[in-house]
Amino acid sequence: MSVDLSPIDQSLLEEIASIHGMPKGAYNIRKDGQLLERNSSANIEISTKTDNPGIDIHIKPGTKGETVYIPVILTASGLKDVVYNSFYVGENCDVNIIAGCGIHNSCDQDSEHDGIHSFYCGENSRVRYIEKHYGEGEGAGMRILNPVTNVYLEKNSYCEMELTQIRGVSSTVRDTNAEVGEGAKLVLNEKLLTHDEQTAVSNMKVELKGDDSSVQVISRSVAQGNSSQTFNPLVIGQAACRGHVQCDAIIMDKARVTAIPGIEAASEEAVLVHEAAIGKIAGDQIVKLMTLGLSEEEAEAEILEDFLS
């Protein structure tokens, strides 16, 4: 525990994982492509991968109430960090996984982090995964994040993923793939705010393979400035399953949002629904908040904050 965190490191970690200093329990903190500090717990073992850069996280069957932290920070410019993290969650677990990547780039060279995360959730397990992406720094260098998330849900397991990117990331292409087994449920909550010249693409492919499997995709986004966003979620129902995709975007300034929610049923017992709505902030919302004494700017900020909360 002798690692010195700079103030920039500390504030990045706080931003993406809400941790102050080193967390308790199992964690793995990666900085500029290197391991900074790692700790395994009695039930959660973190080890270095032998084939690729990255880590394997093994969670013992029956582990309940534990949280594992695996944040990544990038403060060096001109670095492209690719990392593979695999989570093997045993049966009957109930755990939280806090991930996230914070980039501080104050130079003119690009910084990039591509995290390839795979989750194997054992029978009857519950996993809550929280991932925050954040960028800062004055440099002209791009802050790029291209995460790939693969989720495999075994019988009756449940996985809830909160994927958030609020401000500061120049370019992102997010690929999320899931296979949902019998009685299992996946909840994907995606929150995104882009501004200036940023671009974001989110591709999702969820295969509902077992009877009584289900998925709920809720995407909320705000596009400001000249930024552009594309949503491409696809839910495929191959059994007696339920799928619901909801894309909701607020568009401002000269931004552009494309939403192409797709559903594909290969079973007559599949019930799949998708909704997409893109629009500016409703005038009656701003007016109501102004009647409560807020200025137009304050009202707008309040509405966006709640929308993405």
Next chain:
Amino acid sequence: MLELRNVSFEVAREEGSKETKRIIDNLSLTIEDDKFTVITGPNGGGKSTLAKLIMGVEQPTSGQIFFDGVDITHQSIAERAKLGIGYGFQQPARFKGMKVKKLLDLSAGKKLPMLACNEYLTKVGLCSATYLTREVDKSLSGGEMKRIEIATILARDPKLAIYDEPEAGIDLWSFDRLTETFRDIHSARNGRSIVIISHQERIIQLADDIIWLKDGRVEAEGSAETIMPRLGLLAKDNPFCTLTHPTELHLTEIPTTC
């Protein structure tokens, strides 16, 4: 005291058309402090527009508006809010992701203690245990939204409060609670003015003063004693508006007790 002097509000008859239509027609009226005023009259008579002109949501085409002696005709909505004008909308706005608690805090201009939130929600017949953490989005029914809108004005406690058809969409049981609340507001007004736009006889009965608005003009105004007996006649002139008792009895599953 609120005073409107020769206020008119015109809109284009059709989109892009040069021809205009008068919604509010050279209207002058005074609302005294410490008074409970009901504005009533036929649908489309301009009641909501009048309220929006007072709040600053709409700008008059001509005329002036004074509040406590200050000319507020060209003040922004927020400035008027800070001077003490509040408006509960006929059609309340919904907010995705905003909790009822947050909306009440914003209304009060500070973080409210739970006890205060309980009080405001109870006054509109909602159980705070159930509602404080609910989102003010389309998951709430029209009647629930309406009551939360009223609660925002209670939390704000403005010097001049305007409630726009607070009874709309509210079931009979909650309506009783609501009339009681307006009766309480009336007795606790302490110099504040309350304006309620309403068609409900039981709310009109609470009024000190009544204003009958039709075609953007005040067709009758005065103390409740003088206007009440004339309401039937005034309404008869207009086939679209008759005074109603709260007979629309839709039993909802909204818990009204805690």
